[in-house]
Amino acid sequence: MVDRLKSENKLANEMGKPLVRVIIPSYNQEKYIEEAIRSVWNQTSSDIELIF
Numbered sequence: 001m002v003d004r005l006k007s008e009n010k011l012a013n014e015m016g017k018p019l020v021r022v023i024i025p026s027y028n029q030e031k032y033i034e035e036a037i038r039s040v041w042n043q044t045s046s047d048i049e050l051i052f
Contacts, residue, residue: 020045024052 020043024036033052040050
């Protein structure tokens, strides 16, 4: 299972797709959006897609 996920991630990266997608659902929580975005930006991975 782990090997399959690693090969899928490698293939996705070779195709130019991000390795990590972060989805931040929010409803009437605008005061926390900036903190959530900064938290994602501060991660060590550079292949991140952020959806909110």
